[in-house]
Amino acid sequence: MRPHGVLETSLYVSDLDRAVxxxxxxxxxxxxxxxxxxxxxxxxxxxxxxxxxxxxFVAEVTKRPSELPSHGTTGEGHVAFRIEPWxxxxxxxxxxxxxxxxxxEFGFGKNPPSIYFRDxxxxxxxxxxKTIWDLSAE
Amino acid sequence: MRPHGVLETSLYVSDLDRAVxxxxxxxxxxxxxxxxxxxxxxxxxxxxxxxxxxxxFVAEVTKRPSELPSHGTTGEGHVAFRIEPWxxxxxxxxxxxxxxxxxxEFGFGKNPPSIYFRDxxxxxxxxxxKTIWDLSAE
Numbered sequence: 001m002r003p004h005g006v007l008e009t010s011l012y013v014s015d016l017d018r019a020v021x022x023x024x025x026x027x028x029x030x031x032x033x034x035x036x037x038x039x040x041x042x043x044x045x046x047x048x049x050x051x052x053x054x055x056x057f058v059a060e061v062t063k064r065p066s067e068l069p070s071h072g073t074t075g076e077g078h079v080a081f082r083i084e085p086w087x088x089x090x091x092x093x094x095x096x097x098x099x100x101x102x103x104x105e106f107g108f109g110k111n112p113p114s115i116y117f118r119d120x121x122x123x124x125x126x127x128x129x130k131t132i133w134d135l136s137a138e
Numbered sequence: 139m140r141p142h143g144v145l146e147t148s149l150y151v152s153d154l155d156r157a158v159x160x161x162x163x164x165x166x167x168x169x170x171x172x173x174x175x176x177x178x179x180x181x182x183x184x185x186x187x188x189x190x191x192x193x194x195f196v197a198e199v200t201k202r203p204s205e206l207p208s209h210g211t212t213g214e215g216h217v218a219f220r221i222e223p224w225x226x227x228x229x230x231x232x233x234x235x236x237x238x239x240x241x242x243e244f245g246f247g248k249n250p251p252s253i254y255f256r257d258x259x260x261x262x263x264x265x266x267x268k269t270i271w272d273l274s275a276e
Contacts, residue, residue: 001228002166003219005190007266009147010216028140033272044271051220051268052143052190059213069241069254071262075197075211078148081141082189090139103207116207124209128145130189133182134171 008044010055011077012062013121016040019056022120026098027081029054047081054079076118080126085112091127108132145189146182149215150197151259154178157194160258164236165219167192185219192217214256218264223250229265246270 013019016036020043023029029045032053036043042057059072083091095102095117103124105113114128151157154174158181161167167183170191174181180195197210221229233240233255241262243251252266 001225001232002186003221003265004186005188005220006144006147006185006192006217007220007268007271008216008218008264009144012211030140030274046271046273047144048140048142049274050143051271051273053218053271053273054144055216057216062216063213068244069256069262071214071216073150073211073213073215075201075213076209077211077215078146078193078195078200078209079144080146080191082143082145083141087139094139106206118207124207126146127141130145133145133184133189133191135184135189135191136168136187 005051007051008053008055009079010057010071011079011119011121011123012059012073013056013119013123014058015120016043016056016058018120019043020045023054023056026095026100076122076124078124078126080114080128082130083127085129088112088115088127091115143189146191146193147217148193148195148209149217149257149259149261150200150211151194151257151261152196153258154181154194154196156258157181158183161192161194164233164238165263214260214262216262216264218252218266220268221265223267226250226253226265229253 041061045054063072104116107113111132114126170184179199183192201210242254245251249270
């Protein structure tokens with residue numbers, strides 16, 4: 001018995017509106033209800049068309065006692081988003097159009113390069129193809 | 139244009155061996171190559187049978203300059219793993235057998251409850267059904 005995938009991935013941000021705008025505008029993510037969460041706690045965005053949700057949280061709120069277990073980090077997190085190899089040129093163009101600096105391109109083995117850049121809170125984001133990992137068959 | 143899903147979700151841990159053992163034993167995840175990463179940097183585990191990877195990183199290593207962009211957090215992160223509604227009783231039993239305390243059960247709306255517990259670094263883990271989110275169709 002094991003889970004079927006990661007449903008929610010979290011990043012922590014200081015300015016929620018700024019972060020949501022970045023992920024909507026640059027990455028084309030879609031905010032999903034219920035959201036944004038009450039009390040400035042955070043917001044949820046769907047990634048792709050499957051059960052994959054990016055949560056943006058404000059740590060100073062999520063660290064406080066509430067009806068849900070507390071959490072919250074400081075520092076720079078890391079998330080990789082899955083793209084297809086043929087989409088890489090279009091993503092380079094999109095980032096350039098959005099004024100987002102590509103910090104690094106790095107190819108793992110014989111794979112096409114991962115593209116690294118930062119969100120407004122300096123979380124390290126990566127656009128990557130799934131073949132960088134030795135995944136078991138779906 | 140948008141990514142097709144989250145490929146890599148990161149949590150930060152202090153003792154890599156302890157963390158890997160926890161995720162293998164309690165959650166049944168499978169370490170995938172290449173891993174563990176050189177220099178005690180971290181390790182990767184596949185979640186389910188799809189392109190969903192949990193990265194466990196040691197922040198004191200990932201914060202150092204290297205050929206990849208630096209990152210690393212302190213504090214308690216949050217990840218939710220996707221399960222099916224009918225698996226909830228078996229997960230309660232598994233956690234009990236593994237000596238992992240359930241910190242909270244919380245039902246969002248009319249959904250079956252999410253099960254919350256902690257990893258050895260006190261990251262907040264959740265076992266949740268995908269219907270807690272208003273996801274667009276796959």
